Amino acid sequence: MRPKPRRPRELELDEMWTFVGHKGNKVWLWLAVKRASRRIVAWVLGDRSRATAQRLWDALPEQYRTGTWYYTDEWEAYRGVFPAAAHRPSPKGSGQTSIVEAINCSLRQKCGVLVRKSCSFSRCEKMHHTRIQLVIDEHNRRLTQT
Numbered sequence: 001m002r003p004k005p006r007r008p009r010e011l012e013l014d015e016m017w018t019f020v021g022h023k024g025n026k027v028w029l030w031l032a033v034k035r036a037s038r039r040i041v042a043w044v045l046g047d048r049s050r051a052t053a054q055r056l057w058d059a060l061p062e063q064y065r066t067g068t069w070y071y072t073d074e075w076e077a078y079r080g081v082f083p084a085a086a087h088r089p090s091p092k093g094s095g096q097t098s099i100v101e102a103i104n105c106s107l108r109q110k111c112g113v114l115v116r117k118s119c120s121f122s123r124c125e126k127m128h129h130t131r132i133q134l135v136i137d138e139h140n141r142r143l144t145q146t
Contacts, residue, residue: 012100
């Protein structure tokens with residue numbers, strides 16, 4: 001009897017903008033979320049360029065570098081960074097990135113500095129990073145408790 005072929009792991013990736021200091025200073029939060037568990041496996045802050053997409057790729061744990069499908073929107077920065085054979089760009093509204101988009105919404109509800117129209121904002125990037133790290137750690141911790 002042949003063993004069943006293993007399905008590849010699936011990650012959803014997306015980016016959302018925040019700001020530091022003032023709304024003209026946009027900072028993008030890039031997330032990589034494991035579909036099966038909804039766990040955030042990697043994240044970076046930066047601009048919306050291919051260089052930041054490369055930093056997200058570099059932040060992925062080793063086990064997600066092969067045998068994984070990467071579902072993204074059609075943002076150009078992902079192309080050339082994620083392996084073409086495993087990259088699954090999908091149009092907005094297709095549902096292929098609905099989990100990561102729901103997590104974006106959840107993070108915005110839990111972390112004031114991620115809300116675009118808010119009195120809460122970070123004055124420096126280090127504090128911005130720390131506040132986001134805390135809410136992501138809490139998100140992942142809650143997943144392991146259920």
